[in-house]
Amino acid sequence: MPHPKTVENMIKCAGPVECALLPSLIHVTEAAAIAASYQMGKGNKNYADQVSVEAMRRMMNTLDFKGVIKIGEGERDEAPMLFIGEEVGTGKGDIVVDIAVDPLEGTNLTADGIPGSISVMAMAEPGGLFHGPDVYMDKIVVGPDVVRYEKEHPDEKIDLDAPIIKNLEIVAKALERDIGEIVVVILERDRHKNMIEEIRATGARVNLVSDGDLMPGVSTAIRGSGIHVVMGSGGSGEAVLTAAAIKILGGKVLARLVLPTVANGGSEEEIAEEKAEKMPRLATMGITEDNINDILDTDKLVPGTDFIFAASGVTSGQFLNQVNLFGGGNARVHSICMGSSGVVKLTDSIYIGDKEQTPLRL
Numbered sequence: 001m002p003h004p005k006t007v008e009n010m011i012k013c014a015g016p017v018e019c020a021l022l023p024s025l026i027h028v029t030e031a032a033a034i035a036a037s038y039q040m041g042k043g044n045k046n047y048a049d050q051v052s053v054e055a056m057r058r059m060m061n062t063l064d065f066k067g068v069i070k071i072g073e074g075e076r077d078e079a080p081m082l083f084i085g086e087e088v089g090t091g092k093g094d095i096v097v098d099i100a101v102d103p104l105e106g107t108n109l110t111a112d113g114i115p116g117s118i119s120v121m122a123m124a125e126p127g128g129l130f131h132g133p134d135v136y137m138d139k140i141v142v143g144p145d146v147v148r149y150e151k152e153h154p155d156e157k158i159d160l161d162a163p164i165i166k167n168l169e170i171v172a173k174a175l176e177r178d179i180g181e182i183v184v185v186i187l188e189r190d191r192h193k194n195m196i197e198e199i200r201a202t203g204a205r206v207n208l209v210s211d212g213d214l215m216p217g218v219s220t221a222i223r224g225s226g227i228h229v230v231m232g233s234g235g236s237g238e239a240v241l242t243a244a245a246i247k248i249l250g251g252k253v254l255a256r257l258v259l260p261t262v263a264n265g266g267s268e269e270e271i272a273e274e275k276a277e278k279m280p281r282l283a284t285m286g287i288t289e290d291n292i293n294d295i296l297d298t299d300k301l302v303p304g305t306d307f308i309f310a311a312s313g314v315t316s317g318q319f320l321n322q323v324n325l326f327g328g329g330n331a332r333v334h335s336i337c338m339g340s341s342g343v344v345k346l347t348d349s350i351y352i353g354d355k356e357q358t359p360l361r362l
């Protein structure tokens with residue numbers, strides 16, 4: 001990699017999407033995060049979700065672009081807003097984008113006031129995001145050190161189908177530490193019972209989370225986060241959003257679609273029923289019985305080259321604090337906002353609603 005000769009080489013945009021929309025993106029996730037944070041710990045996850053969806057949509061619709069929700073709150077008939085196919089933005093200007101949103105990733109976490117919930121989204125040039133159907137993805141996420149190690153050792157690659165011990169050995173070697181020092185995040189679900197046992201059998205440390213495997217995935221690419229691997233099946237939208245961040249930060253995601261009934265050990269009848277319901281829609285996305293089991297890598301999940309990602313903390317997390325509210329409409333919110341040119345902004349935003357109750361403190 002040549003050293004940048006000028007700062008102009010360093011500070012640039014990947015393309016029109018990043019140039020036009022990166023500065024505004026955190027306003028969208030922060031609006032959603034602040035709205036959700038007022039519902040923290042109130043035990044009503046649906047309402048927390050609703051207010052964050054509304055705030056995200058309202059803020060997005062003030063921005064000049066033509067956007068289509070590709071990963072959203074569900075199909076049009078089940079989600080009133082930010083449904084798949086909804087057009088957003090003012091429609092003014094030349095910027096056209098595909099959008100992935102999760103206005104409140106971790107609704108239970110917010111409702112219970114426990115760590116790990118965020119507002120998150122990505123935008124890319126049309127076709128830039130894999131818009132999988134509403135099924136799970138089996139996945140493994142690792143950070144940039146592992147990718148470097150794989151390049152140096154072409155026979156040792158992370159593989160979704162490899163025994164867990166093999167994958168964790170590679171991660172441990174890449175990070176120059178013992179397996180016993182590796183931390184694997186996985187959703188605490190019955191479907192992961194065997195996988196959790198297998199991880200434990202390697203000696204690796206396990207961080208079970210009740211919800212929210214997206215930000216832990218991003219954290220694998222951030223030194224000091226204390227997270228090295230994310231495994232298991234979770235939402236496919238979450239996997240694509242993770243991949244957008246990982247494609248910017250380095251690291252890799254391997255994923256494969258899996259029907260929820262299959263992941264959760266459903267009966268043959270239930271599996272057949274779900275297939276009958278989902279396969280026709282999957283077919284419209286080019287997904288058939290023949291290729292549904294293909295492994296998707298980071299570039300397949302996010303084929304785009306001009307894309308942006310933002311996440312704002314709602315409750316506290318690995319590196320995003322919870323929203324602080326100070327009275328008078330004053331709020332403080334932490335975000336990470338990134339562009340595919342290779343820029344990461346870690347921001348600490350203070351919104352002053354009432355100057356007499358300044359929320360500004362060091």
Ligand code: VTB
Nearest residue numbers: 105106189211212213214234235238
């Ligand atoms: C997954 C995970 C998310 O919800 O989608 C999970 O990726 C839902 O899984 O981070 P279950 O159907 O097993 O509950 C989250 O944890 C939160 O949106």
Ligand code: MG
Nearest residue numbers: 102103104105
């Ligand atoms: Mg959601």
Ligand code: MG
Nearest residue numbers: 102104105106
């Ligand atoms: Mg979610």
